[in-house]
Amino acid sequence: GESVGLHLPTLSVQEGDNSIINCAYSNSASDYFIWYKQESGKGPQFIIDIRSNMDKRQGQRVTVLLNKTVKHLSLQIAATQPGDSAVYFCAENSGGSNYKLTFGKGTLLTVNP
């Protein structure tokens, strides 16, 4: 079946650096993508989303890039802070009316002070 995967299971960065978390997806019919952040002991929290008719979307300190040619999604976090330490998931919606999401396995981001 279709799946969403991550290139790197762990990422360690220094405070103040920029972070890039990558995600590969395999369903070319997917038209909506989301990034979630999950802190230890909490449920996933929405960060940013992007639709397939866009290549880039920016939020506060975060940017999501979508490359449909190679089916690749990335999350960029500017000036990474210790509070950004968490597991980050990408998710895709492959269409249909039931709004099911397929989640990647997650990348653990650790920010060193």
Place this chain on the structure above:
Amino acid sequence: DVKVTQSSRYLVKRTGEKVFLECVQDMDHENMFWYRQDPGLGLRLIYFSYDVKMKEKGDIPEGYSVSREKKERFSLILESASTNQTSMYLCASTNRGGRSEQYFGPGTRLTVT
């Protein structure tokens, strides 16, 4: 602020017990979901519901059932708990219109001994 609540944060049950996990959302969302989250496997969909009394199987429905008698409440039932159902259980909801993120509850850490 949108809110999804789950009845318990931690739960310990014995093998063979019937277990009820409750989820309530206050956003008047039509769609509700139950996932389990295991290390290395990410979030896997157990069941979802797109309306009161309506349900559909997700990717791993075996050993589970659900109930949705009211729009705001979605229950996950383990008919006879087994040790391989020890996991983190996450509830989520989303509205019906268009593509949108799922809002997650804080999760229930279930241990079956």
